[in-house]
Amino acid sequence: MDDDELITAIAAGDDTALRELFSRHAPWLAIRLRSLLPATDTEDVLQETFLAVWQGAGSYRRGSAAGWLWGIARRQAALFLRRRGPATLELPGLLAIDDPDGDPAEAALSGVVMARAAAALGPDGSPEREVWRLVYVEDRPVAEAAELLGVPVGTVKSRAHRVRRRLQAALRIGTATEGGGS
Amino acid sequence: MTDRCGPPDVDLDRVWTGVAAQVWLRRPGRIERLAAQLLRSPGLARALVTTPSLLTGWVIATAAILLAGMAATWGTHTPYVALFDPAVAAAGIAYAYGPGIDPAWELSQSMAVSDRMVLLTRALAVFGLNAVFGLLASAASGAAVAVTFGWLVPMTAVCALALAAATLARSANVGVAAGMSGWVITVLAGKAIAGQVTAAVAGPSLVLPYLVFTACCGALVLYTTRIPRGTA
Amino acid sequence: MNVELEELVRRFGHTQAVAGVSLRAGPGVFGLLGPNGAGKTSLLRMMATVLPPTSGRLELLSRDPGDHAERREIRRRLGYLPQNLGYYPGFTVVDFIEYFALLKDMPPRQVPRAVVAAVERVGLGDKARSKLKTLSGGMLRRVGIAQAIVNDPELLLLDEPTAGLDPEQRVAFRTLLREIGERGTVVVSTHLVEDVGAACTEVALMDQGRIVFHGTPHQLTARGEGTGAAGDAPLERGYSAVLAAARS
Numbered sequence: 062m063d064d065d066e067l068i069t070a071i072a073a074g075d076d077t078a079l080r081e082l083f084s085r086h087a088p089w090l091a092i093r094l095r096s097l098l099p100a101t102d103t104e105d106v107l108q109e110t111f112l113a114v115w116q117g118a119g120s121y122r123r124g125s126a127a128g129w130l131w132g133i134a135r136r137q138a139a140l141f142l143r144r145r146g147p148a149t150l151e152l153p154g155l156l157a158i159d160d161p162d163g164d165p166a167e168a169a170l171s172g173v174v175m176a177r178a179a180a181a182l183g184p185d186g187s188p189e190r191e192v193w194r195l196v197y198v199e200d201r202p203v204a205e206a207a208e209l210l211g212v213p214v215g216t217v218k219s220r221a222h223r224v225r226r227r228l229q230a231a232l233r234i235g236t237a238t239e240g241g242g243s
Numbered sequence: 244m245t246d247r248c249g250p251p252d253v254d255l256d257r258v259w260t261g262v263a264a265q266v267w268l269r270r271p272g273r274i275e276r277l278a279a280q281l282l283r284s285p286g287l288a289r290a291l292v293t294t295p296s297l298l299t300g301w302v303i304a305t306a307a308i309l310l311a312g313m314a315a316t317w318g319t320h321t322p323y324v325a326l327f328d329p330a331v332a333a334a335g336i337a338y339a340y341g342p343g344i345d346p347a348w349e350l351s352q353s354m355a356v357s358d359r360m361v362l363l364t365r366a367l368a369v370f371g372l373n374a375v376f377g378l379l380a381s382a383a384s385g386a387a388v389a390v391t392f393g394w395l396v397p398m399t400a401v402c403a404l405a406l407a408a409a410t411l412a413r414s415a416n417v418g419v420a421a422g423m424s425g426w427v428i429t430v431l432a433g434k435a436i437a438g439q440v441t442a443a444v445a446g447p448s449l450v451l452p453y454l455v456f457t458a459c460c461g462a463l464v465l466y467t468t469r470i471p472r473g474t475a
Numbered sequence: 476m477n478v479e480l481e482e483l484v485r486r487f488g489h490t491q492a493v494a495g496v497s498l499r500a501g502p503g504v505f506g507l508l509g510p511n512g513a514g515k516t517s518l519l520r521m522m523a524t525v526l527p528p529t530s531g532r533l534e535l536l537s538r539d540p541g542d543h544a545e546r547r548e549i550r551r552r553l554g555y556l557p558q559n560l561g562y563y564p565g566f567t568v569v570d571f572i573e574y575f576a577l578l579k580d581m582p583p584r585q586v587p588r589a590v591v592a593a594v595e596r597v598g599l600g601d602k603a604r605s606k607l608k609t610l611s612g613g614m615l616r617r618v619g620i621a622q623a624i625v626n627d628p629e630l631l632l633l634d635e636p637t638a639g640l641d642p643e644q645r646v647a648f649r650t651l652l653r654e655i656g657e658r659g660t661v662v663v664s665t666h667l668v669e670d671v672g673a674a675c676t677e678v679a680l681m682d683q684g685r686i687v688f689h690g691t692p693h694q695l696t697a698r699g700e701g702t703g704a705a706g707d708a709p710l711e712r713g714y715s716a717v718l719a720a721a722r723s
Contacts, residue, residue, distance in 0.1 A: 076266050077601040083259055091249030091258075100252040107253075108261040115266050260595070264587035267569045267594075267603045271583075279583075286577040293574065346561030350622075353523045354578040355550040361578075 064126035072118035079115055086127070087111070090134050096225050098138065109137040128200055181231035182224055189227070192220040286356035287364055294365045296335040297372070305331055305373060309380040316384035324381040325394035326430060332373035332398055333405035333422025337415045339365040359468040362410075370402055393447075400453040401426045403460035410467045476501050476537075477630050477660035478522060483531035485517050492517040494684030495531070504656040506675035506692070507664040508714060513681040515664040516558060516634055522662065523555040523632050536629055551580045554628030558635050560619040564608035568599055568618055571607060575622040593621040598647060613639035620648070629659040636663060637670055649674040672696075672710045680717050687721035 062070065062078070064085070070078035087107060094103040113133050121129055182189045188210075195206040196217070203221070207214045249255050271279070271289070278288035295301070308331050312323035339362070345351060351358045374395060381394075404425045409418025433439065478500040485493040493514045507515050520526040521533060524540045536552055538545040563571060572590045581589065594603050597617040602610065607618065616639045623631060637645050652661050652674045665671060671678055672692045680688035680695070688695060692710060699712030704719060706712035 076263075076604055079262075079266060080259075080600060083262065087255050087258065088249040091253045091255060095250040095253055100250070103250070103253050104258050104261075107255075107258045111258075111262045112265055115262070256595075260588050260591045263591040263595075263600075263603070268573060268587045268590060284580075285583045286580055289574055289577045346563065348561065349525065349557040350555065350560060350575065351578070352525045353550060353553060353555045354575065355547050355580040356578045357547075 065123050068114075068118050068121045068126060068129075071115060072121070076115075079111065082114070083111055086130055089127075090130060093131065094134060094138060096228055102141065106134065106138045106141050109141065110134045113137055131200065178228055178231055181227050188220055189224050192217055193224045193228075196221055197224070282364065284356060284360075286354070287360060290356065290361040291364055291368055294339050294368065296338040296369055297365070301335065301338075302372070305335065306376060309376050313380045313384040322381065322384070322394075324377055324384055328373060328377035328380075329394060329398040329401040330423050330426050332370060332377075333401045333426065334419045335369040335373060336366050336402045337405045337409045337418030337422060339369050359465075362406075362464075362468060366402070366406055370399070374398070396450050396453045397426075397429065400457045400460075401429075403457040403464070407460040407463040407467075410464050477535070478505075478662070479532070479534040480522075481532040483518070483521065483533055484529045485514075485521060485526065486529045491684050493521070493528075496681075496684075496686055498679065498686065498689070500660050500662065500677070502656060502658060502660055503676040504652050504661045504663065504674050506671035506678040507662060507681060508666070508668065508671055508678060509681035510666070510718070512683075514684040515681050518681070519632050519634050519662065519664050520557075522630070523553065523557075524549055525555075547580075549630075551626070552629040553579075554623035554626065554631040556619045556623045556633045556636055560615065562607045562615060562618070564606065566607055567604050568594060568607065568610070568621075569603050571618060572622045572625055576625045579626045581626050589625050589627070593625040596624065596651060597621045598644065611639070613641065613644065616640060617644070620651075624651070624655065628655075631655055631659060631661045632664075633662070634664045635666070637665065637667060645670065668711050668714055669708065672708075680714065682718055682721050685721075688717045 062081070064082070067078045067082045067085075071082065090110065091103055091107055094106055098106060110130070110133050113136075114130065117133070179190065179193070182193055184190070191210060192206060195201050195209060196203060201209075203214055203217050207217045210217065271285075272292070275288050275292045278291050279285040282288055282291070291297070308327055309324055312327040315321070315323040348358070351361070377394070377398070378392075401422050405418040405422030408421030409415050412418070476499050478498065480496055480498040483493055483496045483498075484491060496514075496518060507518065509515050517526060521528050522535060524535070524546050527541070533540055535549045538549050540546045540549055566574070569590055572593055573586060576586045576590055577583070591603075594600060597620050599614065599617055599621065602614060607615065610618070616636065620633070620636055623633065637648060640648060649670070652663065655661050656676070663670065663675065675692055678688070678690065678692050678695055679686050688698070695713040695717065696709040697713065699706065699709060699714070699716040702712070702716045702719075704712045704716035706715050
């Protein structure tokens with residue numbers, strides 16, 4: 062079954078479809094969340110994400126399952142951090158930034174953090190910034206980003222890897238000052 | 244569980260366990276949670292709410308029979324509720340638990356919550372439910388007070404008989420048969436001797452024999468459930 | 476020592492199903508072999524506190540199963556899979572396992588995750604909410620194994636656990652046994668000699684209520700060498716050789 066069919070099945074109460082969806086998508090969702098959150102928080106948010114998928118599968122409209130899933134994950138991460146308290150809101154800035162229904166205060170905060178994180182990637186217009194903007198902020202598939210940038214897919218992937226590493230380093234410095242982190 | 248890996252420090256199996264724990268399993272209902280507190284044992288509460296003869300269908304059937312008895316009493320002034328309820332209760336008790344009805348009986352015998360406790364709790368619950376229904380139906384059908392409460396004693400005796408027979412023979416059906424036939428015989432004997440169908444129910448001189456009989460059956464149940472009978 | 480048996484006897488009428496068995500077992504996987512009627516099931520049932528011994532001393536997890544309170548403590552830490560499990564047809568896989576988890580006095584908060592872990596461990600993840608009446612024999616056996624391991628037992632007793640399992644599942648099962656045997660005692664009663672060889676660290680061979688061999692699978696194999704005993708595999712030959720010697 063393809064992703065759309067799986068999600069339809071989940072909406073109808075098929076738990077084996079949820080299991081299959083988890084097996085397909087949890088790994089990359091975990092990687093993405095992990096670049097923003099410590100390991101235990103990633104586990105908690107991932108769990109909440111799939112529970113939200115189980116409950117909200119009915120509202121899925123055919124399209125990009127991956128995008129839909131990441132949207133849920135982002136929202137769950139924002140909720141999770143909000144529950145935890147202001148001290149940790151600073152961490153993953155990329156979450157609510159393009160969510161029009163989101164909390165404006167959080168968006169503002171996220172904006173500050175995002176600017177800080179983006180600065181860690183290099184000057185505006187640099188290859189890493191561009192890759193980050195296309196792949197992470199605008200959620201485009203790697204192939205599309207490669208086409209837009211006019212470079213091979215492999216190049217996009219290795220730049221994305223560098224982006225993740227630099228972000229992790231930048232955010233880890235943030236977590237170290239908080240005394241938390243993985 | 245997944246073949247592909249996420250980040251090395253994220254335990255995806257643990258995440259899935261957390262998801263499935265909420266997707267696959269339901270939170271216990273209110274009755275079960277109340278029972279768990281009263282009985283001080285979540286296991287016993289779960290055993291109680293899964294009693295075959297306490298399931299909705301059975302309860303509805305019991306209520307239906309007693310309502311019929313109630314209606315019949317209005318018409319004929321014979322207290323049918325008092326005559327029906329012991330038989331119905333006996334059937335419910337026989338189907339509550341035991342080797343005849345429990346296919347996983349061998350396994351149940353190795354449980355921390357002993358099968359004897361389960362048996363007792365379920366039997367009491369079934370009895371209690373039938374007693375309450377019966378009292379309501381009997382009072383509503385306008386039967387004499389003596390009869391309204393009087394049949395509780397023979398009902399206890401008949402239920403004890405059904406339970407003893409079921410555990411001894413390791414068969415719920417034997418229990419039902421024993422309980423029903425025992426009650427029918429008693430009622431007919433009462434009619435033959437005293438001329439009244441309700442003699443078996445209302446006579447105060449019968450209370451002691453009934454109670455002695457109940458005690459004997461009870462002892463038999465305790466004995467049978469203490470020593471598991473085995474086959475090599 | 477998790478299991479200590481001394482001159483254990485179990486009589487049924489005039490027959491002695493278990494005729495004086497002495498055994499001590501610590502952590503590890505212990506195989507109980509023997510022909511039908513050898514007394515393996517009765518021995519296992521006594522260890523499962525389901526059958527009281529007629530005479531002899533029995534100590535499980537350093538407790539006395541004859542004492543009511545201690546028996547309950549043993550049962551909380553016990554996992555048992557009888558030869559004929561029986562199942563409730565209308566229950567789902569998770570209903571069944573959860574039911575017995577609760578009857579083992581597991582703290583209710585731990586139960587859901589433990590049930591999920593047990594289901595995934597036996598490879599029934601995509602049958603979790605299926606009704607038991609829809610499952611095959613091998614799957615039902617795995618449900619039985621899952622309820623036995625759900626409370627992370629210190630003493631796991633399995634009577635003919637691999638009946639109905641295909642070879643791939645049997646391999647997975649042996650891995651499971653070895654993992655549990657790292658911390659607790661697993662006693663597997665089986666007539667499938669190859670199961671024993673692959674998973675067990677210690678083996679006892681029973682015949683007519685007595686133990687006629689107790690040692691490692693390697694030692695059992697050695698007993699069969701050069702005797703010309705029947706069997707396709709070395710372990711089988713050892714098995715036949717020991718039985719023949721015991722009966723002569």
